[in-house]
Amino acid sequence: MTSEINPEQYASVPDAQGRFGDYGGKFVAETLMSALAELEALYRRLADDAEFQREFDEDMAHYVGRPSPLYEARRWSDQTGGARIFLKREDLNHTGAHKVNNTVGQALLAKHMGKKRVIAETGAGQHGVASATIAARLGLECHVFMGEEDVRRQALNVYRMKLLGAEVIPVTSGSRTLKDAMNEAMRDWVTNVDDTFYIIGTVAGPHPYPMLVRDFQCVIGREARAQSLAQTGKLPDALVACVGGGSNAIGLFHPFLPDESVAMYGVEAGGHGVETGQHAAPLTAGIPGVLHGNRTYLMQDEDGQIIHTHSVSAGLDYPGVGPEHSWLKDIGRVNYVAANDDEALAAFHKLTRIEGIMPALETAHALAYAEKLAAQMTPDQQIIVNLSGRGDKDILTVAEIDGIEL
Amino acid sequence: MSRIAGRFQALAEQGRKALVTYVVAGDPTPEVTAELLHTLVANGADILELGVPFSDPMSEGPTIQLGHERALDSGMRLRGVLELVRQFRETDKDTPLLLMGYANPVEYMGYAAFADAASEAGVDALLTVDVPPEEVDQVNAQLKRVGMDNIFLIAPTTPDPRLPLIAGQASGFIxxxxxxxxxxxxxxxxxDVRRQVERIRAHTTLPVAVGFGIKDADSAEAVAKVADGVVVGSALVQRVADVLAQGESSEAAITAAGALVQEIRAGIDRTTS
Structure with missing residues (x-):
């Protein structure tokens, strides 16, 4: 199917209605429609504004610490015995994950709109921390919604957010995870829409969020593309990234989409195994539907109710996925696969011991698949894995699974 | 003429305002809802609005969220809601009834299949909270095919240029x-409600009902003075939940809901011209 797509088409989505093929759109209550229109108008103006871009680039360089290195994991590649594996080190960003690229961008938008208060939803807490961080720097009031279950399993990040001055609001409805945090953030936004900017953490939600979050995260792929050419003289043969909502994956993939020689793999959370039904892999085993403002692949039952997901990583524990990924799946440009909890945990330990880099459990899903992929490739081939976040926040979870009391 | 249009016209001829009551289908059980619907009508509801339970009711406050959770726990799903309506229609062929819910259950069933099943069951209209006019073409085509109305929300934040867009897609009432x-x-x-209703009326001849924040006879009376209808939801859902939480029987809860509707009806009828 890929051959039917004109490479220029990748730059033309979403369309004016916010659609990526059949996916995306603006499925929200009427109260929010004018706020979304206002955000879109501002963003379209600023996206082409040299001064805004300069502000963003400056923050990326001096506050976030970009460019992040493209590091060749030689020992791991050697032990795997196939392709050369490179890691795009988003874990070295300020706050320890790719999330900050987006929160810096959206906070600049909030500043231009004169909003005094920002809200965010968070799963693993990385987006919450990145939002609280930029709110502290800009002097904005920050409320972070987090499922009660995630508050428990990501206690370190909860405390980080509090230290940064944010208020963390545990969400007790539904499955008490990321999707419920997003419901609650939407409810807050609809109530306080006049003075509040909603910093959505992933490439989901109503238009224009999937577009603008993608654009802010594309710094990952632009850098990686230039670094690959500079360091190895060629483009990679494959890209691998984990997919929850899908922001680190789209950020890496998007600048490479027109490069037909580059294969792409989005790795979803296989949980206890896709065949068990206990997973968070909507692109692998879901059905299109409407949730959180957009049409996309969802985990749902035969009555259109959203079903509970399972993943060892809070950041991937989400029943939907960004609409652009749904489109890229349907047109066949990106391959979507799954890695189970056990495979991710094994990859977490392996990278830590072999390369001295402790990845986030989310990222470990991408590493688990990359290892399998690399083994089937040859040493003259290259893979870039998005090392989307560092694993410090997951130490307690890993210790608990390993039966170790700290 | 649709049941909804007919009801608003009949009320207008009597100089009365409409009372629209919302409950969640299956909250806390399908049996309670089946009886509650008739009780609401007997105590003065003109139009019934039946919430379709959804796992992620993003626009609901805590009261109605809990209603959705109780309904889902009782096994109620969209197909069950249509079955409830079919039962209701066995003895009430006159009271207009609309479904209010979220896009995904309807989308999953398929717009055409939903329109056929809903109209056959006796549903008069659909209100989908998360489907604004920009996204409504496909569903509206199917609703029109079977003669169902599509009810749209207008909010305080809706700018003037959107009003004709919404009015152009809406039918039944706003x-x-x-x-x-x-x-x-x-x-x-x-x-503020008075000014907003006037703003809306500049763009449509459809009746305008007002909901959110109406709790009792006085607030209902105040709104009925400036609008064509009054919607009561959370207060009703809360009343039923409160009585059941005190350990009372479902009959007692239904009676209490009926009493609240009667009280609100009396408030509205103080405005009869």
Whole structure:
């Protein structure tokens, strides 16, 4: 199917209605429609504004610490015995994950709109921390919604957010995870829409969020593309990234989409195994539907109710996925696969011991698949894995699974 | 003429305003809802609005969220809601009834299949909270095919240029959301509601019903003075939940809901011209 797509088409989505093929759109209550229109108008103006871009680039360089290195994991590649594996080190960003690229961008938008208060939803807490961080720097009031279950399993990040001055609001409805945090953030936004900017953490939600979050995260792929050419003289043969909502994956993939020689793999959370039904892999085993403002692949039952997901990583524990990924799946440009909890945990330990880099459990899903992929490739081939976040926040979870009391 | 249009016209001829009551289908059980619907009508509801339970009711406040959770726990799903309506229609062929819910259950069933099944069951209209006019073409085509109305929300934040867009897609009546927020929130500013209803009327001849923040006879009376209809939801859902939480029987809860509707009806009828 890929051959039917004109490479220029990748730059033309979403369309004016916010659609990526059949996916995306603006499925929200009427109260929010004018706020979304206002955000879109501002963003379209600023996206082409040299001064805004300069502000963003400056923050990326001096506050976030970009460019992040493209590091060749030689020992791991050697032990795997196939392709050369490179890691795009988003874990070295300020706050320890790719999330900050987006929160810096959206906070600049909030500043231009004169909003005094920002809200965010968070799963693993990385987006919450990145939002609280930029709110502290800009002097904005920050409320972070987090499922009660995630508050428990990501206690370190909860405390980080509090230290940064944010208020963390545990969400007790539904499955008490990321999707419920997003419901609650939407409810807050609809109530306080006049003075509040909603910093959505992933490439989901109503238009224009999937577009603008993608654009802010594309710094990952632009850098990686230039670094690959500079360091190895060629483009990679494959890209691998984990997919929850899908922001680190789209950020890496998007600048490479027109490069037909580059294969792409989005790795979803296989949980206890896709065949068990206990997973968070909507692109692998879901059905299109409407949730959180957009049409996309969802985990749902035969009555259109959203079903509970399972993943060892809070950041991937989400029943939907960004609409652009749904489109890229349907047109066949990106391959979507799954890695189970056990495979991710094994990859977490392996990278830590072999390369001295402790990845986030989310990222470990991408590493688990990359290892399998690399083994089937040859040493003259290259893979870039998005090392989307560092694993410090997951130490307690890993210790608990390993039966170790700290 | 649709049942909804007919009801508003008949009320207008009597100089009366419509009372629209919302409950969640299956909250807390399908049996309670089946009986409750008739009780609401007997105590003065003109139009019934039946919530379709959804796992992620993003626009609802805590009261109605809990209603959705109780309904889902009782096994109620969209197909069950249609079955409830079919039962209701066995003895009530006159009271207009609309479904209010979220896009995904309807989308999953398929718009055409939903329109056929809903109209056959006796549903008069659909209100989908998360489907604004920009996204409504496919569903509206199917609703029109079977003669069902599509009810749209207008909010305080809806700018003037959107009003003709919404009015152009809407039928039955317009539902004005009197507050920025979720269901069951805040306090009502009646002067603001009056100005907003006038703003809407400049773009449509459809009746305008007002919901969000109406809790009792006085707030209902105040709104009925400036609108064509009054929607009561959270107060009703809360009343039923409160009585059941005290360990009383479902009959007692249904009776209490009926009493609240009677009280609100009396408030509205103080405006009869």
């Amino acid at each position: 539902y004005y959301v009197s507050l920025k927020g979720v269901t069951g929130a805040g306090h009502l500013d009646v002067d």
